[in-house]
Amino acid sequence: MKLILLFFLLLPVQFFAQTITFVPLFNGEKVNLSTKIGQLDNWIEFDDFRFYISHLSIYSSSKVWKDDVKAHLIDLESTESLTITIPSAKIDSISFNIGIDSLTNASGILDGDLDPINGMYWAWNSGYINFKLQGKSSLSTNIDQSFEFHLGGYLSPFNTIQSVCFPIKNHEQNIEIEIELNQFIQQTELWKVNSIMIPGKEAVRLSETLPTIFTIK
Amino acid sequence: MRTSFFIILFGIFTFALVAFKQQLTSTSIDFIIPKKWPKPVYTFENNPLTEEGFQLGRKLFYDPILSRDSTISCASCHLQYTGFTHVDHTVSHGIYGRKGTRNSPALINLAWNKSFHWDGGVNHIEVQGINPIQHVAEMDNTLEEVIRSLQRSTSYPAQFEKVFGKKEITTSDIMKALTQYTASLVSSNSKYDQVMRKDKGVAFTSQEKNGLKLFQQHCTACHTEPLFTNTFFASNGLKMDSLLKDTGRYGITYQGKDSMQFKIPTLRNIEFTFPYMHDGRYKKLKDVINYYSDGIDPGNRYLHNSLQKPLNFTEIQKKDILSFLLTLTDKTFLYNIRFSFPR
Numbered sequence: 001m002k003l004i005l006l007f008f009l010l011l012p013v014q015f016f017a018q019t020i021t022f023v024p025l026f027n028g029e030k031v032n033l034s035t036k037i038g039q040l041d042n043w044i045e046f047d048d049f050r051f052y053i054s055h056l057s058i059y060s061s062s063k064v065w066k067d068d069v070k071a072h073l074i075d076l077e078s079t080e081s082l083t084i085t086i087p088s089a090k091i092d093s094i095s096f097n098i099g100i101d102s103l104t105n106a107s108g109i110l111d112g113d114l115d116p117i118n119g120m121y122w123a124w125n126s127g128y129i130n131f132k133l134q135g136k137s138s139l140s141t142n143i144d145q146s147f148e149f150h151l152g153g154y155l156s157p158f159n160t161i162q163s164v165c166f167p168i169k170n171h172e173q174n175i176e177i178e179i180e181l182n183q184f185i186q187q188t189e190l191w192k193v194n195s196i197m198i199p200g201k202e203a204v205r206l207s208e209t210l211p212t213i214f215t216i217k
Numbered sequence: 218m219r220t221s222f223f224i225i226l227f228g229i230f231t232f233a234l235v236a237f238k239q240q241l242t243s244t245s246i247d248f249i250i251p252k253k254w255p256k257p258v259y260t261f262e263n264n265p266l267t268e269e270g271f272q273l274g275r276k277l278f279y280d281p282i283l284s285r286d287s288t289i290s291c292a293s294c295h296l297q298y299t300g301f302t303h304v305d306h307t308v309s310h311g312i313y314g315r316k317g318t319r320n321s322p323a324l325i326n327l328a329w330n331k332s333f334h335w336d337g338g339v340n341h342i343e344v345q346g347i348n349p350i351q352h353v354a355e356m357d358n359t360l361e362e363v364i365r366s367l368q369r370s371t372s373y374p375a376q377f378e379k380v381f382g383k384k385e386i387t388t389s390d391i392m393k394a395l396t397q398y399t400a401s402l403v404s405s406n407s408k409y410d411q412v413m414r415k416d417k418g419v420a421f422t423s424q425e426k427n428g429l430k431l432f433q434q435h436c437t438a439c440h441t442e443p444l445f446t447n448t449f450f451a452s453n454g455l456k457m458d459s460l461l462k463d464t465g466r467y468g469i470t471y472q473g474k475d476s477m478q479f480k481i482p483t484l485r486n487i488e489f490t491f492p493y494m495h496d497g498r499y500k501k502l503k504d505v506i507n508y509y510s511d512g513i514d515p516g517n518r519y520l521h522n523s524l525q526k527p528l529n530f531t532e533i534q535k536k537d538i539l540s541f542l543l544t545l546t547d548k549t550f551l552y553n554i555r556f557s558f559p560r
Contacts, residue, residue, distance in 0.1 A: 108264075108392075109343040110389065117387075123344065126340040126341060127340070198471075200471045
């Protein structure tokens with residue numbers, strides 16, 4: 001009797017949950033923080049990589065499941081943050097935003113993943129950093145070869161939030177979303193621009209490339 | 218017999234429950250909107266105003282625990298007696314005497330403001346407090362360190378728990394408590410207010426009356442009654458300081474049209490909030506009036522519409538305006554012990 005009860009209690013966890021996992025890659029290879037990639041004269045290393053996912057929606061035949069969590073901070077430094085649990089379903093497609101919407105940006109102080117303590121908030125120009133990538137590279141013209149990209153800004157005309165939608169082929173499996181960082185680095189033209197720390201034209205241009213670096217096999 | 222026993226038992230139980238609950242929950246208080254004033258922007262919607270929350274915010278405001286070396290508090294640059302600004306300092310300084318680039322603004326009627334700072338970079342009162350805590354030239358601290366210090370203190374954890382109902386102190390608790398205090402700093406009892414309310418025995422002198430008339434003719438497009446600011450941005454034609462190179466609102470929006478625009482400050486308690494302007498370049502109120510009257514370069518391309526025609530006040534008119542501005546002083550605000558250092 002007890003066993004049956006236990007079975008039913010565990011059932012939701014075991015069978016009614018699927019996951020979405022983000023996998024940062026560089027030229028198809030998994031990225032680890034603070035690890036050099038490349039050769040002596042042509043290398044790159046990532047020290048910090050995090051971004052926000054918001055308004056996650058799961059579409060399955062006629063039903064739509066909307067995530068009630070305002071935003072997820074995906075941080076390469078914390079393995080568990082890379083995976084989001086969603087209810088199990090025969091998924092046809094998923095959609096989400098990369099970044100934080102303007103309403104949330106102007107909602108005052110928030111908790112959890114949106115706590116400014118997470119280092120993804122600009123206090124002097126209120127608003128969240130949607131996407132943060134920092135590291136070092138032989139391509140950077142900085143004295144210490146560093147680069148830092150803090151992409152954010154929600155005020156028109158420099159709104160940086162991006163939305164993506166993916167059709168899902170393997171309807172009932174866990175979903176892996178790959179993020180090809182080399183594609184982003186190519187867009188930054190690291191040899192010309194190695195730092196963006198404010199909202200504006202450049203932040204918008206680079207943010208618009210983000211949907212192209214997220215893919216599902 | 219048995220029934221009455223249960224009734225008594227039930228009574229004792231209910232009483233104990235109520236008494237227990239009273240001890241746990243905080244006392245809610247009303248935010249009073251002065252008569253005929255517009256609706257405030259901040260309504261305490263997700264931050265219910267309570268006596269305990271207000272007192273906690275007040276304590277934090279006056280406590281140097283927020284700064285890296287525990288030397289300065291919010292009140293170091295925002296003194297009550299001068300309308301919560303940094304009197305006598307053109308630009309304010311933080312820990313180790315490091316200097317900022319702007320004149321610390323007065324904290325008056327903040328609940329009616331849509332944005333904060335001279336450039337309006339802060340979009341909500343609840344997130345304003347992060348700036349002075351983190352700024353290198355102000356408190357130069359981190360949110361992590363502030364939380365650690367508060368959690369370690371002997372008095373704060375219990376106070377936070379009483380207000381927010383949980384053991385762990387978070388950024389949002391600190392910011393919400395501070396907001397309960399700063400948003401409550403309402404000044405609405407100056408001579409001007411008393412005259413407008415038709416309080417018994419209060420009347421403008423003829424000089425003040427003339428001043429009000431001139432003020433309403435030339436100044437209220439930006440310094441709109443009753444807040445004496447329309448809460449927007451404008452350029453009053455001041456030339457850029459060659460050292461500070463402050464472009465104002467442009468630094469936030471990166472749009473040419475916002476160049477050299479600064480937030481329009483309230484003129485309430487203006488008698489005591491000297492020095493004046495975003496960089497504190499004018500020490501005396503009469504210097505400010507002289508500037509608006511005769512000092513503006515009409516060729517300045519950023520200049521607000523209302524200032525494009527030189528005002529050229531007569532000396533008598535200048536005195537009239539000055540005497541009117543002095544009626545915006547609200548001593549019950551400047552000396553309200555409820556807002557002062559908690560003893």
